[in-house]
Each structure stands twice: as C-alpha cells, then as structure tokens.
Amino acid sequence: MNGPPPSSFAAFDVSKSDRTDALTVVGLTVTYRIGGRDREVLQDVSFRVRRGEAYGLVGESGCGKSTVAMATLRYLPRNGKVKAGKIVIAGEDVHKLGADALRGMRATTVSMVYQDPGRALNPSLTIARQVSEAFEAAGVARDEALQRTLAMLKRVRIAAPERVMDSYPHQLSGGMQQRVVIAMALASNPALLILDEPTTGLDATVEAEVLDLVAQLRQELGTAVLFISHNLAVIGRMCERVGVLYAGKLVEEGATQDVFARPRHPYTVGLLRCLPTAGRSKDRERLDTIAGGLPLPGSVTQGCIYAERCRLADERCRRDAPPPYRLGAAHGDQMARCHYHERAIELPQAASSAAPVRAAAPDAARPAAPSPVLRAHNLSKTFHVSGAPLRAVDDVSLELASGETLGLVGESGSGKTTLARLMLGLLAPDAGGVLELDGAPLAARVTRRSDAQLKSLQIVFQNPDSALNRAHSVKRLIGRALARFTALRGPEIDARLATLTDAVRLPERYLDARSRQLSGGLKQRVAIARAFAGDPRVVVCDEPTSSLDVSVQAAILNLLADLQRERGVSYVFISHDLHVVRYVSDRIAVLYLGRLLEIGPAAAVFDGPQHPYTEALLSAVPTLPGDGGSGEPRPPTRIRLTGELPGPGAMPSGCVFHPRCPRKLGAICEQQDPPFADAGGAANLPSAHRIRCHIPVATLRELQREPRDDNAGNPANGGDADDASRNAS
Template sequence: MNGPSPPPPPASFPAFDVSKSEQSDALTIVGLTVAYRTRGRERDVLQDVSFRIRRGESYGLVGESGCGKSTVAMATLRYLARNGRVKAGRISIAGKEVHSLDAAALRELRANRISMVYQDPSRALNPSLTIARQVGEAFEASGATREDGLKQTADMLRKVRIAEPERVMDSYPHQLSGGMQQRVVIAMALASKPALLILDEPTTGLDATVEAEVLDLVAQLREEFHTAVLFISHNLAVIGRMCERVGVLYAGKLVEEGATQDVFARPRHPYTVGLLRCLPTVGRSKDTDRLDTIAGSLPQPGSVTQGCIYAERCRLADDRCRREAPPPYRLSARHGDQMSRCHYHERAMELPRATPADAPAQTSGNTHAAHDASPVLRAESVSKTFHVAGAALRAVDDVSLELAKGETLGLVGESGSGKTTLAKLLLGLVSPDAGSVIELDGTPLPARVTNRNDEQVKSLQIVFQNPDSALNRAHSVRRLIGRALSRLSALHGEAREERLASLAQAVRLPDRYLTSRTRQLSGGLKQRVAIARAFAGDPRIVVCDEPTSALDVSVQAAILNLLADLQRDRSVSYVFISHDLNVVRYLSDRIAVLYVGRLLEIGPASAVFDGPHHPYTEALLSSVPALDQQDGEAFPDAKPQRIRLAGELPSPAAPPSGCVFHTRCPRKLGAICEQQDPPYADAGDAHRIRCHIPVDELRVLQRRN
C-alpha cells in the first residue's frame, strides 16, 4: 500500500510550514494523492489534498458522496482497500509520518494515537460480545489489565453520559438504542485518549435530541482530553456548530478551506455556494420558494484532465475555466486565511440559481381551501399493541388525525415514538387494535392490505428511507417501474410504455437510466426510481418514511423539490416522517408530534414551530442545529438555549402514569402531571397541545427562553 517517496510540498500551495507544523499539529496532510485500481486502470480519487488540524481543534470535511471524504479518513488510518494506494504526499499524526511506519509502529499508532467513529454504530460492535468486553478490550489494547479495563470502562461510560453503566456493560449491542450504541462506540474510541479522533457521519441516523447529546459529548470530551477532531459530514449545520475550520472537497480536490464562520458566511467557491443554497433554512417553504440545486453529477475519478474540475457543473465557468486549472487562491478573511480554487472567487456569491426561486403557482386542488374540505384520510382512536415475551407493548396509543387532499402532514418524534408503526397501520401492513378506525374518503379501510381492493391498495403507497431495501438490484429500472404499472393499472403495450416514460420524466429520471440496474445508480437516482414506482398507480396518499435522511444536501434538495412538484401537479397527500425538523418544516403543511405512541401536539407547521408548543416539541426544536441565511449569506442560526431531556425514552411496555412525558419534562408542574393525563388545549387555528400548562403560560415561558 505504500506509495513512492513523498514529494516536497507543492509550491503552488503555501498553506503552512510543514517542518514546524508536523511537530505541533495532530494531523498534517500535504499533497495527498490516492488512486484505486479498477478494471486494470488506476484512477485518482484524491488529488493534491493538503490541510492540517491543530491539537484540540475540530476540522470539518464536507462534500457530496463520492468526493473522497472517507478516503481521506482511510488513508489517514493507512487502511485503504487492497486496490488503493497513496501515490504521492505525506500524512503525519502527532509528528509521526504514517506511511513510513512498520507494522508494529502502525499498530501502536492505531491503539494509542488515533481512533475512528463510523456512521453505523451497530456495524462497529460485535453482536456476540457484551459491552463490557468490547469497551474493556479497547483499554486492554492501551496496556491495561482486564480488571483495570473493566473499571475504566464503567468510568468512561459515565463520561459519555450513560446513567447506568453497570446495566449497560452487561448488555449486548442489540439491547441498546442507536444513540446508546453510538455513545458506547465513542467511549471505545476515547479509551486511548487519542491525539486525533475521526468522526465519519456519526449522527446521520440519530434523532435530533440524541444527535444533540452526541455532539455535546464530543465537544466536552474534546475539551477535556485536548483531542483534535476530523469531522466528516454532509450536514452543514452540524459542521457549523462543531468545527472551527472547514474544508470543502469536490471530486477528490480541496476546493475551499477556511474558518467555518468565514466559509459559511461568505463562500468563495461556486460549489460551496451551491451546497449552502440547497439547505431548507428557516423562513423557506415549498409554497413560497424552491430549493436551489446543483445541476449535473460528479465526474468519474480521473476523467477531468484539463481545467477546473467543477467547470461542467458551474454556472460561472467560461473557456478559461475549461482550459486552466485554478491554483489555490489565498484570501484574507475575518477569522483568518481562506483558500479557494476558483478563478472567479470574488464573484462566487453572484452564482446564478440552477432552479427558479419562486414556487410554481398552486393548482386549484392544492389551495388552502382544499385543505378545509372533507379529509381524504381519517384515523380515529387508532392504537396498536404488540405482545413481546408475554408483555403488552403499546406502540401507538389512541391517535386521531386527518389528512386533507394535497396536504403534507409531518410526523416527528424520537425513535420509538411510534411514527413508523402508525404509518404501517395506515398502509395496512400492520393490523390495529379493536376499536381503531381508518377511513379513506369516509369509507372504512380493511385492517390488512391483503383485504383491500385494488383501488384502495394503489391509493396508499410508500417511499422508504433506503431505496436499496425496496428495489431489486438485479432488475432494470424499466422492469421495476413496469411491474408496478402492470400490477396497479390496466395499461398494456404502447400505453404502458408511454405511462412509464411519463413517470420517468415526472421524477426527472433521464431515459438512459431506464435500462440500468439499480446497483449502477447513485442514491439520489435510486430514490427517484422508488418515487416513480410509488406514483405508478396515481396514489392519493404517499407515506414518505425518512426519504432524504441518507442523501447529500444537493440530492436532498432535488428530491424535496420533486415531491413538492408532484404534489402540486397531482394533488397527492403526504405523510412525511423525518427526524430532520428543517426538512419537515419546509415540506409540511401541518405537524403531528408523537411521544411513546401518544399524540402530544398537532397543528399548522408555522404554529407548531413558532410556538407556543408542547414542552417536548420545544426540546426537539432546541436540539436542531441550523444555518440561517439572509441576503445569500449563511451563518449559525441564533437558537434558543438547548433543552436537555433527562433519561431515555420510556418503554411502551411500561409508560409513565399521568402525562406520558412527565418523567423527562423540564417544565413539570408537580403531582398533577404524574397523576392525570392532560386534555388537549386549543392554541387557535386548529393547533392543539396536550399539556397541563395553559397555552398563554407556555407562550410566556417559551418567549423567555
């Protein structure tokens, strides 16, 4: 895996004095070029990447999937795949050059100097070993005895805010929540008190409250251990909150770098500008403006041999850009130097939009008046009880809601709150308890989808979070959509082909992809195929279960625009489930807040987000990192003080008495909350809050915060 002798730092990149920095920095990368050999050809996936991370500093690395972010991490660990190699450059960790180490020294470095936390904690934990054994091994690798390792394990689990470490130590990974698993993985990573901690999308799959806890934990432990952090993420708001400096990768090149506040407030590269414009920030909604997108897609590794690597997607590019590769221009910014690989960096903020800003005029079927008409879907007193190991687990408890034609209802709440179970009940994938009523156009729906007629089945469809789990990788896109058309409509022959082409056009799927297998498509293209299949039978209602959480911000913006356009064109209704409250706010007309299967609040999106709101909603909103944007500039949003919820989500098998939220509520009144289930209070404009605190008092309390 070792490459040739590293070259001297390139003269065109006078970023820092290597000889001095390598002794004082946690990580120094200079002129890094990494190539993978595929089909007998070597392709550069990183080209001349240089940056450094000082001791105790947090550095963010952002860019679309495929830009090379994880390859930087793997090269730093010297853990590239067998077909990868470092062609040029040097990597130094705490003064030690990584690619000059022998096997023993490399093991020592990985055990004591550097640690990594991956996106999916369940894949980093051995399902057959207890937490005590796994975390204990991390301490033993640093020289502790087994007995000392167990003692230090309990202490470290307390540091990562696990309240009952002894119970958790005796548990297996599958017995813990996702947030708890991630804290355990962080505890393992910090066992050696590393000089450098690499976090690769560590919060992507977590709820807002758990994400906030994990981020607070990383910040606290970074300060305590003086650990440097390389934070890889496509969530720009998280980077804005966590990192002092940020680097923007595009197709293997670092195209912009600087202090996070400078880069996000005044980006100097069109790619960075495009990423920031993709965000569904405060004050934007599907009814007032469309999210901007980045046209085109990433070039194949090694395919751009002349000019600027971003030229084909850049709306500022001219002949000079296609002819001359821009050098790293260094500029003086408010919080330090800022680098941009753009010939026209002073004009980056003038980048024309790729997508018209104004939302198309609403169709008559999607006006506010239509939302006041008879509901297309109604759920009344819906409950679902599972029986697990002899115990009754009430996943959904007496939920009532309505969905109007052309309306989006956002479902929010922590994992385990019952969002997905409620969606499955509406779809007929799970049967509700006796007494539950689910109606379509005023007609009761059979409990199971197998008992529904064809018209009822095609009226309710679903788009899953992970299209890979819903699409057969061996089938072509044409066959996947065509099968849905065959099953859900009477179209045949030429009519079916016309309908298929129309669907592909509606989801902005180019015809050339119809013959492709889904394994050949990007995540965004796969999700478009899943959406096309869901719309094959002209559904009345589409359940969207985390459809954008795993996507880059540029792809996410395109999918959100697509969903909004399809809703306007076809007056379809959405039940939209997501833990990203910024996305929910952008797309939803109304919001329903679930907690341990109970509906705590429901109302228009603006009313729920602006307040007054339930104390649980208040805590959720305070946990969400966000970037606000004004006049084309982005900066960390001035948010209210974060509200920390004590303890874990209660088990639906043993929910608290009285108000189900009282065990974690920061505004608990006293015995009344413990003994009496609160009624709904009317906050006006069909906004209802289930809390003992009067609405006017909630409004005053939340204004103070």
C-alpha cells in the first residue's frame, strides 16, 4: 500500500499554481449557519484546474458540488461563509479582492452557466439586450456590444441569430436558451468557465450539441472549465480530470480515464455500478445500489465519512480517518481517501443486487398473439397555436402487453408526453382515435372513465414536488389514494398502507413526515406508492428518474422492475436517457414530430438496423470511457442533426424527418410519406420490428455498419445529398 501525503493537493505550491492554473482551491472549508450553529458542508477541499483544462466534479446531491462553485465566485448565501482555505483565480486571491475588483473579476475573468437557462434569463428582456449587457459589463460601447452579440450568437451555432436577438426567452427551446446563456458567459472571453449541471433536463441530441459547443469553444478560446454534474458519462466525455466529492470531502481525484477504469474509492465504484450502461437490462441483472444516505451537514464523524455505507468498512475505517493516499496511474497521479484503495474495485455487490432475477422468456415461448392490456389506434392530437394548427401526435397506433414496458423516446417536442396524456385521458384525441383497456372501449376524457378504469391507469411524474401536496403527511397522501381506489376502510387501509410502503422500500419512520421533509428519492417512492394504491394495470412513468442522482436512480429502477415482476403491471416509460430506456424497456417506440418512426423489441432497435432518426439519437448518447470494450459494440460515430423542429403550420411534406435527415434520398423523401417496413420478427405480432423509411431495411443495415464521417450525406453539414442517395440505392 502506498503511503499517505504528501498528496497532490496537500503539497500545493500556491505561488507556482498562481501562474499555471486557472483555478486553485486549497484547504477550502465552508460552513452554513443552521439552527443557531455553524455546520461544515465542505471540509478541507483542495484541487486545481489548469489553464485550458476541463475538470469534472461529481457526487450525489448534497455532497457540496454547487457550494464549491458558489464559494469560488463569492456567491455564498448569507448564512454561508468560508471558514478556512484559499481560492485563487488566474493569479488573484478571490477573498482578498475588494468589491470593485471582485465585480471586475466576475465581469472579465470567470463566468458561470447554471442548470436551468430559463431561470438565468430575464423573461422581460430580449435576447439582444441580455447578451449585449454581458459585453457592456466588460466595458464595450452599446453599438459595438450589439455587433459582438450577433457574432457571438453565430459562434455558438444559433441559426437565424438576427431573429433570435429580437426574441424573448420563452420563445426559444431549452437547447437554444442554453446556447444563449453560454454566449453570455463567453462574452468576456473568461479564463475560467464554471458549468453547473448545464445539460440536466435536455434531450440527448440537444445535450450532445451543447457539449460539442463547449468543447469547441474551449479549444478555440483556451478557456478552463470546471464542470459540475451527476452525469458520469458526460464528465467522462468532457473532462481530462475528475474529482469525486462525498459529504463535503474530496474522496478521489485523478485523470478521468484512470478514475473510471480503475476507481480507488468504494464510493466511486458504487456510483459507476449504479449506471445502466450498454448491454445491461432488467431481465438479466439488477443495478447495484449504495445503501443509506449522506450524513447530515455538520455531522461529526470519527473515522472515514463513508464507513456507514461502505461494504469494505471495518473497525479501522470507523476509528481512523483515511489520509489522501497518492497513487501512480496510467495518466498521472491518482488520489483516494481509502485505507483499502488497492481492493476498492473488488467491492462486493449489494445483497439485493446479487439476488437472482427471473430471465425473460424467449420469443418462442411467449404466446403467439397476447391480448394487449392497452391499445391505441390512429391517435392524433392537434393544437392551435397563434391560429396555426400544430399536430402534436399524428396517427399513432401501438399496443401494450401485460407485464411489458414500452419505452417512448424522441427529442423534446416529439409528442411523447402528449401521447401519454391522451392515454391517461388528460387530453382528448382528435376524431377517429380509439383507446381500449383490456379489449373494452376507454373513454377519451378522464372525467368520463369509471373508477375501475381510473385506478387501472396511473402516472408517476418527473418531479414529485409538483405531484405531492407539501402540507400533507406521507400517510395521508397514500391513504387518500387507497380510500379512493379501494373498498378498504379504517384498520384495513393501515394494513394495506404498510404493505405498500414496504413494497416501495419506504421506511415506516417517514409516514408522519411531510413531503417537503423528504429527499428526492424518497418523494419519488411516495409517488410510486400512491400510483400503485389501486393495483393499476398500466403506469405511465414520465421522466421519473431524470432529476435523481445515479445512486437513487438505480434504486428506483430496481423498484419499478420488482413491482412489475410481482404485480404484472405494464409501463409506458418516457425518458431522454437512452441508457435508462434500454435497461427498463421490453420494446421501444421512437417519435418525431408526433409520428411513430420506429417500433420494436429494445435489443432490435438498439442493435439495428435503425431509422436514421433513431441512429442519430443513439449516436448522441454519451458513454463512459471504456464502454464498447471487452467485446461490446463500440459507441457509434456522432451524427449531428441540424436545424430546429418546425413550428406550428410548418409540418414538412413527405417524410417528416427529411429536412434534418443525414441519409435523405431526394425528392421521394420530400413528397411521399414512407410506409412501415418490417425489420425483423413476425409482421403480424406486436413484437415485430418496424421502420418507417424509404430506404430499404437491408440497405439501412449495411449503411449503419459502415464507418461514417460525422457530416456525410447531410447537405446542411457540408455533405452531399447525392452521395447519400447513391449509398442507399
């Protein structure tokens, strides 16, 4: 075992780092005044971000990642203060700066991009005014600031920047808003750019575009980046080095390739094992989980702060706090605060993860034509926006079998949530659409459905905060659903409540708590328990894990899989995270502008052949370093889609995807709507793989096996449409 310090941070030469680093943090300890006393939320954190480098900071919510960013900018809330340590940005000690110097540093040297661009933009000001203000803050005259605004919007690859300059934030998509915020952050050509969860909530293609943009601008400008995220795959794609925070302490640090290939701290190992990476599915294995939760801020812990959740911990760990062990690795030094860092990679699986999982029955063993629990036929939904029709769902037909999970994927605006709301009766479809539950007609409006139908279709929302009454106790929230959807009363409800909370792994001690007192993962368990109160036949899961840490996400995904096996419930699962969709889904449906472009078994859709739109979606998904090794398929070459989704009244003729399609054939795509073609499986079964494309399935298969240039065949990207046509002939 290698020895303790001097570690890579304990031995910082601050005078040297001032000249060579964009950011140096040494011994940072931050406290918040809570309940009349100071509680430490960061303890002796030290790291450096070199000029031009991207450094990732990862960890669960509450570990202190955003507090590091706020302390760096001196933006801590009133009850927060830096108790100890030093922060140096581009040679300037931040905490020695006066008010004017600090304002100047924020205007010219360091910028920050927040998670929610909508909250970072002023809804009452045009984009031109907001971006130009960023230039004016750096001392540029107003007329020149407007000229630079136009140039910067072009630089961040915003189409029609003149139109965008005259727009207000609410008139732009989430991805476009994030590009505007990045343009504002880069207006001063900062030495350091801090990104705090900049892609959370964005779909795969927009996320990939934002990440590509950051990488390109970083290369052009030489800007250093501090990238804060709980998405390990994004960090793996963007950052040369990574630091892992746990309960306010940096427990591991090193080159991203080294940390992700051979983590040296059990916490890092646990985070990586929680991920539903390529090749994993609910039918073959459960996701590993990290038991327990973070200690309360300010908790005094003897020994290792992670010992209570660590499956390697022994008396030594509980007695002696591990020093930062410095280790040699393939791409530089690696640090880990663990007594047993040499065998951290051998961390045993959680007992629940090792439990045998019932394998899915092979196709030959399944019924030839199982009766669907839910059937949608020719569903359409048209809205009228500013007097123009917008077809949000366009002639969609699909079936859901008992005990099956159907994943709905597509970019924001593709119609996923609208389709789910049609199924739930929250919206009424256009004339001609048919819904059936267990073969019986299902009323279009939820207000006209029977109690049996109401309890048969339930939903779990993305944000449990918006779905749960903060003033009610957990017991009342679930109890009201039981009283509404069952004939149980009094003690019977209490007994059923206990069974239900046990099924969703919700400890009894939380029954009297209000939802506002619970963590995000516990709130989502309450929402799931409420959805299952009436023994539903179908549960719509609308982004149920997108705002959760990977450790909590793994527990929720395991829970949903367990409930499905135990109760035979069917899921419609909506998510932007295609790794999650692949893990939980039996079949996948791909939507674009309300049209169903592809549907089939998950393995068939992900392994190909695929519709060109599906191909582009899958190519945008970030993968961890090493994914695709050890016999796994290599991550696909990135396919960049250009342009925005069309607005109301501008639906393309022919194939709806042809304006953005990298494999467009020509006039046939512009003029004729392609029929579905069978890509595998029996054509008359719901399990058939079908693709709506003019390119023959066999040709798609061959094209998608070939290595490709990112821009090949896309005229908007500089490719040649004739080349694409010849390739597909």
